[in-house]
Structures are given as structure tokens and as C-alpha cells.
Amino acid sequence: MRSKFLLATALVLSTAFTADAADAPKRLPVNITNQDWLKPFPGFKIVGNMYYVGTYDLGCYLIDTGAGLILVNTGIMGSYPLMKASIESLGFKTSDIKIITATHGHSDHVADMASFKKDAPSAVVYMSERDVESLESGGNFDYRRPAPEGRGGLVYDPIHVDVKTKPGDHIKLGNVDMTVLQAYGHTPGATSFQFQQTDAGKTYNVMIVNMNGINAGVKLLGSPKYPTIVEDFKNTIDMQATYKPDIWVSSHAGQFNLHQVYKPGDAYNPARFGDQAAYQQKIATAKANYEKQLAEERAAAK
Template identity: 25%
Template sequence: MKPFKICDGLYQIGGPEITAPEDCCVYLLDGGGELAIIDAGLGRSAPELIGNIKKLALDPASVKYLVATHGHIDHTGGLAYLKEKLQAKVVAHEHELPAVEGKNVSLTAASYYGVKYRPVAVDVVLRGEEETLDLGGLKLVFLHTPGHTPGGISPYVDFGGKRILFGQDIHGPFHPAWGSDLAAWEQSMRRLLALKPDILCEGHFGIYQPYEKVKRYIEGYLQRYREKA
């Protein structure tokens, strides 16, 4: 599968059927002259991500931000390469710094994939429950949504009459070694539902729209984990 347009200004440039099976879904947001990449895959296919931006007739040199939604290597493994090649700023929450910056590599889950993680310095450290960054003419909002990991974030943006949410790893899983917190996750999911997003760009299972399908998807996992409790 080739990289593709989801809607005006929004693309998927990586993921299991586009780059490599072990990659998370990698999204590209066009703010009009400035681009942001949401997550970076495991790393092996990072050069392909740049090629896919070019295939969409966009300029990789316009990438301003590399957003790490959390510190697991299938989302962060390509950050070091992309930062080096694109001179873009890495964005992550302060609670994910031990993983992203390599101070505690066990938090990246690199051993699960049998690869070595390349640490990368975080340029924009998110510390609040909600922060915003300008991306061209857009306001990219970062919600702190702990649960899967302590510093997970769920960026969203309003444009073209739609609210687009990047809700990576809504489905879990959860493990004490990562600092997972199921109660915090449930509260985070309630916050995401309250946003009433028109489009959900999920971390491993692609795109859900309209809001009714997004709602069913999130509520399905809330019900599943309630039943397991």
C-alpha cells in the first residue's frame, strides 16, 4: 500500500501495510507550509517515511515537529534518524523522557522487538495537562493521556470543519514494567470521548470516522477492560 490522503492536510505515511509490519501507524499533518509527523515507527523504515512524504508531493524539509505520543520503540525508533535528516524538533511529555532520551531503555520495550534503541534529545518538553503548538495556520493541541504509559499524549487539531484526534495505543496493552495504570487510562479515554472527534487516527488499527464509529471503538475497549477487572 502507498502513503495516502485521509482528508485535506492529513496523511498516513507509515504503518504495517505501508512501511513495515512492526511499525505503528505514522501520520503526517500539513499546517500549510509546516508539517508534523506523528510518531516514527520502529526505525528500520525511517528513510522510507521521508520518501513517502515526497510521494505525496510534499517537502520533507517543511517538517517542523516530530511528535512522540509515548516512548515505546515501535513509535520512537525512527526519531533519531528523522531528526538528523530533517532538522525537526522532537516533542514528547516529560514523563516519557527516560524512554525517549534513552536513560531507561527498558521503558522503550526494545527487547520485545529484538532491536537496539537510538536515543534522541527531546526539544519540546510537554509538562502540562494540555499544551498547544502552532503548526503553520493550525493549533496542535496535546492532551496528557496517561494509562498505557505515564506520559502518553493524544494530540488533536481542528481544521476543515473537523476535529482530528491522534489516539495512539488506545487499545493498550498494559504492563507494570511500563508504568501502566488502568484507572488513569479509563479517565484518559473519557477525556477523549468528551472531545467528540470526527476522525480518530489510531496507533495500530488505522482510521475511524465519523464520531459514532470513534465512540464505539473507544467504548468497546472501556467495556473490555471493565469485564477483565
């Protein structure tokens, strides 16, 4: 019991950069609001050298570049062992991960990043410059819970961001050149990624699109620490409506109809992730939800 307590204390202390022992941020209890986040789901090939390695609901992607692996999204606290099992079942090793990034700085996509960094200590973490504060504070601070109070502790182990990205930047490794695209709104630094994969003589324009849902409690007209939230949502939705991906996936399984189009054991078929009408439907729904909430908030403010 005592050694467990000491270990927990040591972990918390080792993850707090600035504070001295007396005011080291405490670790907040894990709060899993959706059981599908921690339900296992077998890894499988999406297209070419890109694989699904997430959980039943959390979209996480592994790309074999020929010169190491890129991991996009690392799940919530507790996803790591499920994801590692998926990665190994596909014949890869977490120690070969060279780049880690995420679609946005919410705990359900970044919380287990530190576990992957332990397996691959030299992996380089890329993240939108606008979501760095969340990662480096272990989820304590963001625009909804700004410093110095924040959430009052660490939601997950803080992550040092090595490369702060902006829209138009490229993340390059081996034969993969990913373009960073803004998907601002859901978080200030939400990000989509575009890259190519070639398979059987066909080249696919692949997009990991961060769909723009508005979390419960977020106020479009009442977010003083995120003053551009209204324009950001609009610009993102307008921009995403112009995308023409051959293959599209997202941060949550439901956002790209994973469980409707794929069941474990189904034969490899990249086209299942290429339904353009379904893609446009997702964007139209995001737009309608955004416009409805904005209209309601404007009416209430009168």
C-alpha cells in the same frame, strides 16, 4: 567486515550521552514482533493538509502547516525508508519537517525518530514529559524496565526531547494549532492530539487518538514504578468517551479500521474517517478490556 564493525561501534558511541566508552550501552538486536509494522503502505490525504505516511499498521501522520511540516509518529526501526518514500510520493521533503512528536514512547512509534532528525536537524522534538525517559535512553528505561538495569542496552538511537509537553499545551506551527491531550495509561505519557483542518469550506475537528490498549504482561495492580496506572487508564477512557471528532485516527491502523474504510487508490473522502459509532465502539472495547483485566487481577489478589 572490519569497517562495518567500526561503523557500528561509532554509531553506538555517538548515541550514548553519559557513559564513557567502557560502559557505553550496547545496541540490542531489533525485535519486530508484527510484520505489518514494516509492510509498505502508500501515503494518502486524510483531510485538508493532513496525510497518512505510516506503514501498513503503524499510524504516522504528516501535516503541512504552510510554514513547514509536523510529523506525528516515526515508526519502528526500519520504517524510515518506507515513510520517506510515502512523504516524497506526496510531494513533500523530510528536510522540511519542523516538528516531530509521537503519541507515546514505545519503539513502534518513536524508534526511527533519529533518522528523521538527520534529514531535518533543526526539527524540534515535542514529547510528553512523562515519556521523555524512554526516548532519551533509546528505549532502555521505562517503568517496566527501570534504571539502572533497564533493558540492558539501546533499543533505538536515543532522542533528545526539546520540548516536554503537558496536557493542555499547544504545538503551533503555521496555520496549525494542536492541543496536547493526555491519554495516560498505555504508557505514563501517552498523548492524543486535537487540531482543525479546513477543506472545501468545511472545518473539521481532527483527533489523533491514542487508544488505550494494555500490553501483554502489564499488571494494573503490580506496576510499582507507575503507581497511578489504574486511575490513568480510567480517566483516559472516560475522557475519550466524551470526544466528538469529525475525523479520528490512531497509533495503529487497526485502531481506526484503516483497512476496512480505505484501500490504496480510493478517492479522497475525509468522511471515511468520521464514523462516530465505530469510534465509540473502540472506546467501549478499551473500557471493557481494562475493566475485565482489573477485575481478574483483583480477584487473583484476594
